[in-house]
Amino acid sequence: MKARVTVTLKAGVLDPQGQAIEGSLASLGFAGVKGVRQGKVFDLVLDGLDAEAAKAxxxxxxxxxxxxxxxxxxxxxxxx
Amino acid sequence: MKAAVIVFPGLNRDRDMIAALTKIGGVAPAIVWHQDADIPDVDLIVIPGGFSYGDYLRCGAIAARSPIMDKVRERAARGVKVLGVCNGFQILIEAGLLPGALMRNTSLKFVCREVKLEVTATDNAFTRGYQKGQIIRCPVAHHDGNYFADAETLARLEGDGRVPFRYAEGTNPNGSIHDIAGILNAEKNVFGLMPHPENLIEAAHGGDDGRALFAALLDRAA
Incomplete structure (x- = not known):
């Protein structure tokens, strides 16, 4: 079974890395980017669990x- | 007064910390490798700085889950003093021994420089050797020292005198909320700070403003 966990910053927590990426997108000429929040993605391979047990x-x-x-x-x- | 220094793979300030404890305390601390089964019977446990486990996932996150931290937690609960400096502070936070989080510096840069610290509380074992309101010099060297906590936690920290060191005179190097440089737990026997007092203890360092912290902890004259 494969699962994906996405971890993101809570609202209200300052994200200087996201802001730097937003600035870089603007300098590349991408207009209209109103905000970037950076996060992490984990792809996991799980063995021997049904979906419910895996989720727990x-x-x-x-x-x-x-x-x-x-x-x-x-x-x-x-x-x- | 006996001390132990916990060493995780990837730390690099352990020798500075051992030197400071030895010079000021007059006795070398016990050195505890992270895989050791237990911590000797000591009055002070120190977690020094560096980049434990490459700071993978989040700074201090992997070290905080290592079994030796259960022992640190047990000792802290029994009143043993625990000091975490830099990565040690990050580890104590990730281990849940101190509240809040340490995030990437707002500048996104690794900062290695000297800052000024204001001593804002002295009714604890760690900063009792200073005067309230005193401004001291201290080096910092970190990439993730930007302290953050929710409003409720901050109110508790501030209200209970649990912020003994604050960046002073516009020297906040990382964007920490309320200029927080270090915090205590509720019982005031666990202290974490980003600056490195162990790197300013004698003339050869260019000053000794950090000395009073260790002198107080080790019951020695500054």
Whole structure:
């Protein structure tokens, strides 16, 4: 089973890297970019779990390691 | 007063910290490798700076989940003093021993320079050797020292005198909220800070403003 975890900064948390990327896009001539927030994507391959058990385990992984829940949100997708 | 220094792979300020503790305390600290089963019976545990585990995932995140940190957590709960400097501060935050988060510097640059710190609380074991309101010099060297906490946490930290060091005179090097350079836990026996007081303890360093922190911790005259 494959799963994808997406970790993003919570609203209101300053993202200087996103701002730098936004500035760089503007300097490349991309007009109309009103905001960039940078995040992380983790692709996981899981063995021997049904979708529900996998989701529960992925939630634990996010809470314990993959995300810093002080500043980050996470989203879990079961891909196949 | 016995001290131990915890060493993780990728730290690079451990020798500076060991030298400072030895010179000021008169006794070499115990050195605890991250795979050691336990920490000797000590009064002070220090986590020095560097780039533990390459700072993969987030600064300090991997080290914070290593089994030796469970031992640090147990000792801290029993009242043993714990000091984390730079990456050590990031590790203490990731381990949940201190609140908030340390994010990328707002400049996005690694800063290696001297800053000024204002001593804003002295009723704790770490900064009791200074005067309240005193401005001291201290070096910093980090990429992710931008302290952040939600409004409720900040109000608690400020209200309980848990911010003993603040960047002073416009020297905030990283964009930290409220110019916070270091914070204490609620019991005031765990202290984390981004600056490196161990790198300013004698004339050869160009000053000794960091000395009073270790002297107070190790019960030695500054």
């Amino acid at each position: 385990q992925l939630t634990q992984m996010c809470e314990k390691l993959l995300a810093n829940t002080v500043i980050e949100n996470y989203a879990i997708e079961i891909l196949a």
